[in-house]
Amino acid sequence: MKLKSIILSLALLCFTGVFAKDYNASIFGIKSNGTTLNTTSIQKAIDLIHEEGGGHLNFYVGRYLTGTIELKSDVHIILHEGAILVGSTNIYDYNIETPNTALVYAKNADNISITGLGVIDGQGRDVAYSLLDQVHKGIINDQLKYDRPANRRPKGIYFRECRNVEISGITIKNTAEWVQVYDQCENLKIDKITVDSKAFWNNDGLDIVDCKDVLLTNSFIDSSDDAICFKSHDATKMCENVEVRNCVARSSASGIKFGTVTRGGYKNFKIINNKVYDTYRSAIAIQTPDGGVIENILIDSLNVYNTGNAIFLRIGERWAKNGVGSMNNITIQNVYAEIPATKPDAGYPYEGPIEDLPRNISPASIVGLPGHDITNVTLRNIEIVYPGGSNKTYAYRGIKPADLDGIPEMPDRYPEYSQWKELPAWGFYVRHAKNLTFENVTLTAKEKEYRPAIVFDDVKGATLKDMEYNFPGSGKKLFKYKSTEIIQK
Amino acid sequence: MKKYKIFIFSLLIIFSLNLSAKDYKASLFGVKSDGTTLNTGSIQYAIDYISENGGGRLVFYVGRYLTGSFYLKPNVTVQLEEGAVLVGFHSVYDYFEVNGTKALILADTVENIGITGKGVIEGNGHAVLKSIEEQIGKGYLDAGQLPAKPALINFNACSNVTLDEIILRDACGDVQVYSRCKKVKINNITVESTSLPDSKGIVISGCNGFTLSDSYFETSGTELSSNNTSKDVSVSGAVNSKGKKIKAAK
Numbered sequence: 226m227k228l229k230s231i232i233l234s235l236a237l238l239c240f241t242g243v244f245a246k247d248y249n250a251s252i253f254g255i256k257s258n259g260t261t262l263n264t265t266s267i268q269k270a271i272d273l274i275h276e277e278g279g280g281h282l283n284f285y286v287g288r289y290l291t292g293t294i295e296l297k298s299d300v301h302i303i304l305h306e307g308a309i310l311v312g313s314t315n316i317y318d319y320n321i322e323t324p325n326t327a328l329v330y331a332k333n334a335d336n337i338s339i340t341g342l343g344v345i346d347g348q349g350r351d352v353a354y355s356l357l358d359q360v361h362k363g364i365i366n367d368q369l370k371y372d373r374p375a376n377r378r379p380k381g382i383y384f385r386e387c388r389n390v391e392i393s394g395i396t397i398k399n400t401a402e403w404v405q406v407y408d409q410c411e412n413l414k415i416d417k418i419t420v421d422s423k424a425f426w427n428n429d430g431l432d433i434v435d436c437k438d439v440l441l442t443n444s445f446i447d448s449s450d451d452a453i454c455f456k457s458h459d460a461t462k463m464c465e466n467v468e469v470r471n472c473v474a475r476s477s478a479s480g481i482k483f484g485t486v487t488r489g490g491y492k493n494f495k496i497i498n499n500k501v502y503d504t505y506r507s508a509i510a511i512q513t514p515d516g517g518v519i520e521n522i523l524i525d526s527l528n529v530y531n532t533g534n535a536i537f538l539r540i541g542e543r544w545a546k547n548g549v550g551s552m553n554n555i556t557i558q559n560v561y562a563e564i565p566a567t568k569p570d571a572g573y574p575y576e577g578p579i580e581d582l583p584r585n586i587s588p589a590s591i592v593g594l595p596g597h598d599i600t601n602v603t604l605r606n607i608e609i610v611y612p613g614g615s616n617k618t619y620a621y622r623g624i625k626p627a628d629l630d631g632i633p634e635m636p637d638r639y640p641e642y643s644q645w646k647e648l649p650a651w652g653f654y655v656r657h658a659k660n661l662t663f664e665n666v667t668l669t670a671k672e673k674e675y676r677p678a679i680v681f682d683d684v685k686g687a688t689l690k691d692m693e694y695n696f697p698g699s700g701k702k703l704f705k706y707k708s709t710e711i712i713q714k
Numbered sequence: 715m716k717k718y719k720i721f722i723f724s725l726l727i728i729f730s731l732n733l734s735a736k737d738y739k740a741s742l743f744g745v746k747s748d749g750t751t752l753n754t755g756s757i758q759y760a761i762d763y764i765s766e767n768g769g770g771r772l773v774f775y776v777g778r779y780l781t782g783s784f785y786l787k788p789n790v791t792v793q794l795e796e797g798a799v800l801v802g803f804h805s806v807y808d809y810f811e812v813n814g815t816k817a818l819i820l821a822d823t824v825e826n827i828g829i830t831g832k833g834v835i836e837g838n839g840h841a842v843l844k845s846i847e848e849q850i851g852k853g854y855l856d857a858g859q860l861p862a863k864p865a866l867i868n869f870n871a872c873s874n875v876t877l878d879e880i881i882l883r884d885a886c887g888d889v890q891v892y893s894r895c896k897k898v899k900i901n902n903i904t905v906e907s908t909s910l911p912d913s914k915g916i917v918i919s920g921c922n923g924f925t926l927s928d929s930y931f932e933t934s935g936t937e938l939s940s941n942n943t944s945k946d947v948s949v950s951g952a953v954n955s956k957g958k959k960i961k962a963a964k
Contacts, residue, residue: 350748354746357741361741361742369739369741371775371776371795372739372740372741372747372773372774372775372777373741373747373775425748426747426776426777574748574749574750575747575748575749575777575778576749576778576799578776578777578796578797578798579797579799579834579881580796580797580832582832582881582904583904583930616955617957618930618953618954618955618956618957619930619932619955
């Protein structure tokens with residue numbers, strides 16, 4: 226019986242392998258000259274391949290100018306080495322009246338892929354300025370949030386409710402908004418991709434939104450907004466069973482981020498053997514500001530260089546109707562991080578904004594809300610090297626009760642490690658947390674600090690084992706405030 | 715009676731128009747926030763346009779705005795929102811001078827001008843100095859130009875000048891120069907300029923009415939330099955990085 230089913234699956238495999246038809250782009254009149262707008266001919270090709278039962282659409286070397294194309298079930302786009310899918314710079318070539326307008330769009334499509342060593346170039350800066358120009362002329366109505374179009378900036382890839390999706394080998398460059406979004410997709414595989422996008426604001430490198438069964442491997446992501454980003458837009462959905470391995474992230478926001486929008490939540494994540502560098506904000510940020518549930522997250526083997534902050538865990542309450550979320554069972558281990566005194570992303574286009582001043586170098590932080598503790602966090606084999614050298618004339622936060630109680634809770638603020646301006650610790654600031662383990666954690670400050678290395682405020686139960694503190698002078702190591710059952714071994 | 719009402723009504727309208735100076739977003743004039751586009755021409759056009767149309771604020775939102783020298787005109791305030799950075803271009807040839815002092819932001823004999831908001835003005839001092847030295851070395855620039863390193867702000871014979879909240883960083887020369895100005899009010903600013911030697915925080919001369927309050931200075935030169943030719947100078951709540959209160963140095 227078992228044998229039969231194996232043979233049957235083998236036969237099925239052979240069948241799909243043999244009969245997946247190959248189509249070359251040129252047979253549909255698609256031009257590789259870089260000047261002919263190919264939107265309709267590419268769409269015709271996709272529709273035809275889809276109707277004929279699926280197959281590969283092959284793009285060979287050349288520049289293929291296009292507006293929005295919609296991928297359909299069983300259609301596989303292969304961008305061979307030297308092939309570039311080039312986004313039109315005319316905003317009216319995109320599906321701008323569809324929410325989540327994108328260069329490559331798919332909704333409810335199964336078995337789709339974009340593979341090969343080719344490139345998708347969104348030309349996003351020019352697209353955004355084309356849109357802005359239409360807004361200023363009064364033809365498109367947009368309120369210009371922060372002096373940039375709030376809506377209708379095309380993404381690079383937007384796939385919604387798709388199953389069996391593969392993206393591999395390709396390079397995605399310069400989109401006008403988020404680079405690629407997989408929203409409520411199942412069985413998503415992303416391997417060996419390169420993202421290079423510093424073209425405009427909100428260039429998130431990769432957004433996985435409410436997806437199930439995701440494997441992201443061997444990829445390089447350099448983007449002006451968050452690089453590898455998990456989101457949860459739907460309170461009835463969540464991101465589940467996600468594995469990220471062997472990736473490198475660079476960002477003028479955060480490197481690996483859970484959030485910002487977190488309605489449903491995140492469960493069962495393994496993020497293993499990754500690197501973050503030249504990143505403005507946090508290397509790893511896990512946040513639930515909108516009622517989402519976060520559970521069972523493992524971060525293992527993370528190397529961090531020239532990055533503004535190592536670790537940021539936060540429960541917030543931005544939208545009262547969603548209630549307050551939770552964060553439980555977070556393990557972060559085998560991390561080495563170097564925090565610089567200067568701006569980590571200086572010189573990259575669209576540098577992260579200078580804000581929340583005045584403050585000295587901010588510590589890593591784990592901050593819940595009163596009555597909503599972050600629970601069961603283990604930090605093991607961690608080394609964070611800070612520049613130190615804080616100046617209390619420039620910014621000061623002491624450790625007297627009035628100082629510590631004076632730190633606002635800020636539940637409704639957009640969560641960011643810098644949001645409290647000056648914090649009272651240089652290594653770790655922990656507030657409203659329960660059951661923490663710090664094991665073999667080394668904190669180094671190169672220059673003198675006026676603040677203690679660690680401040681615990683409202684921590685209920687923590688074990689600190691094999692801690693190492695290196696700093697010049699005679700500052701405090703751990704300062705406990707309103708905290709109970711703190712065991713130091 | 716009716717005429718009287720209309721008269722009052724129009725007066726009210728005129729009054730309220732004056733009170734609420736108009737805001738113009740920088741992007742309206744094609745100013746780009748990418749940190750790589752040189753925006754001098756668009757910023758100057760915007761300021762001239764706003765001034766000619768009754769005044770208002772030129773508002774910069776989050777982003778880096780590369781620029782060379784520009785002149786403030788009557789009734790124009792540059793508003794730098796939090797996260798907005800005006801970045802000085804590296805080339806010395808993009809800086810103009812008033813009264814023998816080059817600066818990123820210049821104003822000459824104008825009134826009602828200001829620079830406000832939590833944003834930053836960044837002088838890019840090292841790169842500008844390198845450009846000056848290179849050009850002197852090649853013989854294109856007179857060696858006498860070296861002392862005239864660009865300041866961030868140089869206002870001459872202006873009145874009703876407001877600086878509020880802004881962060882001034884990394885000047886090539888001095889940070890701010892005010893000569894023969896009347897009613898200068900500087901409040902709650904942060905000055906950090908230490909990467910090149912002898913960068914003075916503020917240099918005033920011949921001013922009548924100068925108020926500095928609640929500000930922080932970390933400068934390689936004197937924080938506030940006054941040559942005793944100014945009248946009615948008041949300083950309160952200004953400190954340096956060592957926590958010392960700042961007084962007008964004579």
